[in-house]
Amino acid sequence: MTVTSAGPAEQPVRDRLTDPSGVRSVLIALLAVVGSIAAVIVTAASAATALQLTGVPDPGWLTTYGMPVMTVIGQLSAAIGLGCVVFAAFFVPSQDNGALDVGGFRAMRWAATSMTVWAVCALAMIPLSISDVSGSPLSETLVPKNLMTAYGVVADGRYWLWTAIFAVLAAVVARVAMRWGWTFLAMALALLSLMPSALLGHSSAGGAHDLATNSLILHIVAAALWMGGLMAVLAYAFGDGRWRTLAVARYSRVAFWCLLVVALSGIINALVRMSLGDLLTTTYGLVAVGKFVAVVLAGLLGGLHRKVTIDELAATDEPRKSLFVRFAVVELVVFAVAFGLGAGLSRTPPPVLGTANVSPMELKIGYDLDGPPTFTKLFVDWRFDLIFGTFAIVAAIVYLRGVYRLHKRGDKWPVGRTVSWLLGCAALLIATSSGFGRYAPAMFSIHMMSHMMLSMLVPVLLVLGGPVTLALRAIPPAGRGNPPGPREWILTAIHSPYSRFITNPFIVVTLFVGSFYVLYLGGLFDAVVENHSAHLLMNLHFLVSGYLFYWLVIGIDPAPRQISPVAKLGVVWGSLPFHAFFGVALMMTGSIIAETYYRSLQHPWNFDMAADQRMGGGIAWATGEFPLVVVMLALLIQWHRQDDRAARRFDRKEERDDDAELESYNQMLRRMNAPAPVSAEAETGAEDLAAQGDGER
Structure with missing residues (x-):
């Protein structure tokens, strides 16, 4: 039919x-x-x-x-x-x-x-x-023993x-x-x-x-x-x-x-x-x-x-x-x-398959590094990351398209949010495709720099860009009786039980901070560092866990859980010290993390693995201060704006009600300050006492 x-x-x-x-x-x-x-x-x-x-x-x-x-x-x-x-x-x-x-x-x-x-x-x-x-x-x-x-x-x-x-x-x-x-x-x-x-x-x-x-x-x-x-x-x-x-x-x-x-x-x-x-x-x-x-x-x-x-x-x-x-x-x-x-x-x-002329470093990470990192090399010596670099560019284009759609229909979108999102995309591109991304697989300190950018800097900027709010405003609703579209999918995802679970403060803090200890101090990094897939998963984890953390504490987008500014401040102050402790523990660790892997790269320059690891720990400890300042500033601004919005809502309500609430409050004060009424019996008793006093005199 x-x-x-x-x-x-x-x-x-x-x-x-x-x-x-x-x-x-x-x-x-x-x-x-x-x-x-x-x-x-x-x-x-x-x-x-x-x-x-x-x-x-x-x-x-x-x-x-x-x-x-x-x-x-x-x-x-x-x-x-x-x-x-x-x-x-x-x-x-x-x-x-x-x-x-x-x-x-x-x-x-x-x-x-x-x-x-x-x-x-x-x-x-x-x-x-x-x-x-x-x-x-x-x-x-197929013989079981051979297999x-x-x-x-x-x-x-x-x-x-x-x-x-x-x-x-x-x-x-x-x-x-x-x-x-x-x-x-x-x-x-x-x-x-x-x-x-x-x-x-x-x-x-x-x-x-x-x-x-x-x-x-x-x-x-x-x-x-x-x-x-x-x-x-x-x-x-x-x-x-x-x-x-x-x-x-x-x-x-x-x-x-x-x-x-x-x-x-x-x-x-x-x-x-x-x-x-x-x-x-x-x-x-x-x-x-x-x-x-x-x-x-x-x-x-x-x-x-x-x-x-x-x-x-x-x-x-x-x-x-x-x-x-x-x-x-x-x-x-x-x-x-x-x-x-x-x-x-x-x-x-393929025409070129053999590895006879491939150096140990190229065999491990896919390319050679001709010398130690310098400031120029970190920002000029690029190797485009097809996964995260492409994502950064596409995310910027899609965001700008949403902003353009709002402006086209006459709606405004804060310039600061657009700048924040674009800076976040640029930071993601730099962390994965510039010299930072190029040197990250070969040096622990540069890896830690890239890690900190992906988990600390990029998520803060992306969260302050408000992408979900932009999407909900730019994407038209499906309409009553029509099949749900992207806007409805986003709303469903935000309010799903999974989103409420994953944005639980305990879960978010555990993913954001606890993964550092498990990955680097728990031996997991040693086991997976040689796999290219592990580097992709680590970058993805840094990015997602950081985004969830900052979405919870400074996010301007709708969230499954709404916590008070005081609670947000508590989450920040309660989690960032653990991050500082991680950096100190990393600097004080006597053993070299992934020593076999870094030694197998055979760096063409004098590479001190112990000093490089201490530098990586110092980077992890020092970079924790930057997001603290940004988060504190963002929380204060949001707190101030929240009070302003509450005051404006109160003023609009009073204008509609002719200051009914204020008048009610003033009446309450007048009643509290008025003399208490005197009963007839009390008044008669007072007259008797006065007469008695006159007779004694």
Whole structure:
């Protein structure tokens, strides 16, 4: 039955989606076959060269071709799983009580199945990757004793196990989710399941692997969201979903940005591994060109069918969903080819792969440092961080767009808030992409400088920018009877139980201060410092924990918890001494934190690790004073403004009531000062006493 896109008042309460599971299963099988064929063809063209370069024995055809097939099936499943979760969260609305509507509910069930397949493929990749690295046939690798012995040696096996764990958790959450809020947990777990894939293969080895890994993270996430979202929208539109026009329109906006990210990150990742001259002269270059062509073709098809078919889907008389379905199926097939080429590309040796001419420092952090840091180098010697640097630029542009939207409609926005936000974005860019970010992986003191900027300076400036308030004023409300949009999502997030939990003062202070002790004095930094992913997670933790802390104590945005200025002052005074103690403890520590790692870098200058660590502790101790001054000043200003607002509200109320409250207060004072009334008996008694006194005289 066809459900037309009439107005909200004419539509049924619940979505009457037909079940497109059969068509979906056939389409997924087709995509898996197409992608696997492309991956096998690429692998066959480069398998001999790969074996020759690695110098390991041939593990057999089952491993050689099983790995790309499992990779492409797993990545397609992961993309569909992530796309379905995002579809349930943002592309179609939930019911008024927060429960998932039939479209979102069914998408979450599809996500659970897809993530389960992704987990199975990841588990299958453990013995396959061990067989590939060791050159042993798969039959020998599957022997439990051999498998357990090799698992502790082959890093790829551990990465794939983590992938399987996150995929299973995402599948479980997606399977039991009945309400809209649970989609975000499933989304986070699905994204985490994609992260180990970015740390495998060519991008994680050799020079410039920091750029290669960051670009691959962006590439994988954007491609999965692009392809998986299209699959979810296609299945929903094929089932005559009530909100199909809305879903396609929302997906179209997301797909445009995914196209840009996939294309740019793919170009960066390819150029890290080869020169422009290798594009048409090597197998790796030809496959990379083929993948880029497939991405561009998918983008053109997407732009064409979204331009043509959205209006067709919105037709109230006879919507031509078949036109959208045909375009979408062709686009998905092109996606499958691109995924297959990508899986085959991961098995193809790039033109520059060996590490014979790579220095120990470049092997560890991805680049060389030619000398100790100087003031000039810290501010001039830049290496752009594709994750946090891009976020800083995008955040500044989005904020300015919101300010422009307010000014365009005649509303004012404080200039100070705009300046504060832009300074925060600039500080984030400097902390991660300037010489501070460049030297941070190689020197503990510079790492601590970057850490303090990310946890102390950047969050203060961003919080004072009031981004949530700007978003709530700049984004128009969805309107009564319409599906919720970004403004409603923000309000729901602010007032959610999770937000109330995470903004509990005890939780906030523990995350902000306690993590310093656990990370540096608890030995965690020693264990994870060599991993590029750990540096990304540390930067993210510093930024988020600092933002939560300052949002609680000086935030001007709406917050789940409102505490008094006195309580805010208590939180600041109660937490910052622990930060100072941490700096002192760091300076007094006798052992060198991460000594093995810093020694393995073999700095090309005289590097005193003990002195560098003491300097890092001094930086941690000294920088705690700056936010204290800023926070105290901000609290005093907010306190003064709060009193002024209360006084103005009182004056307006008195003007409306003709000073009724003041007059009532004056009457109370007059009653208190008036002489007490004298009763008749007391007056008679007083006359008798007066007469008695006269007689005695």
